[in-house]
Amino acid sequence: MPVEAGNIRRTGNSMQRLSGKVAIVTGAGRGIGRAHALALAAEGAKVVVNDYGGELDGQGGSMSPAETVVSEIASSGGEAVANFDDVVSPDGGQSIVDTALEAFGRIDVLVNNAGNYRPKMIFNMPFDDWDAVVKVHLYGHFNCIRAVSGIFREQRSGRIINTASEAWLGEAAVSNYGAAKAGIVGLTRVVARDLGKYGVTCNCICPRASTRMTEGLAFDQSAEREGLSDVLSKLEPEDVSPLVAYLATEGAKDINGQVFLASGGLIALFSEPRPIKTIAKDGRWTVDEISRLVPQTLAAELENPAPAKEG
Numbered sequence: 001m002p003v004e005a006g007n008i009r010r011t012g013n014s015m016q017r018l019s020g021k022v023a024i025v026t027g028a029g030r031g032i033g034r035a036h037a038l039a040l041a042a043e044g045a046k047v048v049v050n051d052y053g054g055e056l057d058g059q060g061g062s063m064s065p066a067e068t069v070v071s072e073i074a075s076s077g078g079e080a081v082a083n084f085d086d087v088v089s090p091d092g093g094q095s096i097v098d099t100a101l102e103a104f105g106r107i108d109v110l111v112n113n114a115g116n117y118r119p120k121m122i123f124n125m126p127f128d129d130w131d132a133v134v135k136v137h138l139y140g141h142f143n144c145i146r147a148v149s150g151i152f153r154e155q156r157s158g159r160i161i162n163t164a165s166e167a168w169l170g171e172a173a174v175s176n177y178g179a180a181k182a183g184i185v186g187l188t189r190v191v192a193r194d195l196g197k198y199g200v201t202c203n204c205i206c207p208r209a210s211t212r213m214t215e216g217l218a219f220d221q222s223a224e225r226e227g228l229s230d231v232l233s234k235l236e237p238e239d240v241s242p243l244v245a246y247l248a249t250e251g252a253k254d255i256n257g258q259v260f261l262a263s264g265g266l267i268a269l270f271s272e273p274r275p276i277k278t279i280a281k282d283g284r285w286t287v288d289e290i291s292r293l294v295p296q297t298l299a300a301e302l303e304n305p306a307p308a309k310e311g
C-alpha cells in the first residue's frame with residue numbers, strides 16, 4: 001500500500017536517464033539501498049522505497065527508515081513512495097510490486113538489495129540463523145523477481161539488479177550468507193536466460209561500502225583479509241549506486257547475466273566460471289587412476305584456502 005508520495009518538483013537535471021521509469025529498491029531505508037534509491041531518483045525514476053526497518057540480524061521493524069528516504073527524495077524534487085513489506089514472503093514481494101503499480105502505474109526496474117547478517121562458524125550455526133539469512137537474501141530476491149517477471153515479460157522490457165557479495169566466492173563464518181549470495185549469482189544467471197529474450201536484463205553486483213552491516217563483519221584472520229576492515233570504513237554506499245543506475249538504463253540493454261564488483265572508485269566484472277583444466281578418457285575412471293592422475297594434473301597448482309593448522 002502506498003503511504004506517502006513525494007512531490008513532482010524536478011531538479012532540472014538534463015541528463016535524467018531514467019525519466020518516466022519506475023524503480024523498486026528493497027532494503028532502501030538504510031545503507032547501500034538508500035544510496036541506490038537516491039541515485040535512481042536523481043536520474044528521474046519514481047522510486048518505491050521498500051524497507052521493513054529491522055535490526056541487522058532481522059529482528060524488529062520500523063517505518064521510519066523508508067519514510068525518511070522518501071522524504072529525502074521528495075525534498076530533492078523526486079517522487080517516491082514507502083513500502084514496509086518483508087521480502088521474505090511471496091505476499092511481501094507481490095505487495096511491493098503492487099505498491100509500484102498503485103502509486104505509479106508501472107514498473108521498470110527492480111533492485112534487490114535487502115539483507116540481514118548473522119555470522120557464525122559452521123559448527124555453531126543455529127538452524128534459525130541459517131534459515132533467517134537464506135530467507136531474506138535468496139528467497140527475498142526470488143519473491144520480488146517472481147512478482148515482476150510476468151509484467152516484464154508482457155511489456156518486453158525490464159531491469160533486474162541483484163545484490164550478491166564477495167562472500168559467494170567463499171569466506172569463513174558466513175555459511176548462511178555465502179550460500180545465499182552464491183544462490184543469488186546462480187539465480188541471476190538463470191533469470192537472465194529466462195527473460196533475456198523478452199528484452200529484460202538481470203545482473204548482479206557485489207558491493208563494498210561502510211554500513212552497519214560491515215561493522216558486524218566476521219573477518220577471518222588470513223593475510224589477504226587483513227586490513228579490509230580499514231579499507232571498508234572509507235568506502236561509501238554512494239560509490240556503489242552509479243553502476244546500479246547505469247544497469248537500469250536503456251544503454252545497458254545488452255549487459256545480461258553478469259556479476260560486477262563495486263567498491264569505491266573500482267568497478268570490476270567477474271569472469272565466467274568455466275572448466276580450466278580437463279582430463280578425459282573413453283569410459284569410466286577408476287579411483288586408482290584418479291588417485292594417480294589428479295594430483296599431477298587438475299590439482300597440481302591448487303591452493304588450499306584454509307590449510308590445516310597445528311593444534
Ligand SMILES: NC(=O)c1ccc[n+]([C@@H]2O[C@H](COP(=O)([O-])OP(=O)(O)OC[C@H]3O[C@@H](n4cnc5c(N)ncnc54)[C@H](O)[C@@H]3O)[C@@H](O)[C@H]2O)c1
Nearest residue numbers: 027030031032052053054086087114115165208209211213
Ligand atoms: N556493506 C557491504 O560492504 C556489503 C558487502 C557485500 C554485500 N552487501 C549487501 O548489500 C545489501 C545492503 O547491505 P547494507 O550494507 O546496506 O546493509 P544495511 O543493514 O545497512 O541495510 C539493509 C537494509 O535492508 C533492510 N531489510 C533487511 N531485511 C529485510 C526484509 N526482509 N525486507 C525488507 N527490508 C529488509 C534493513 O532494514 C536495512 O535497512 C545487502 O544485500 C548486503 O548483503 C553489502
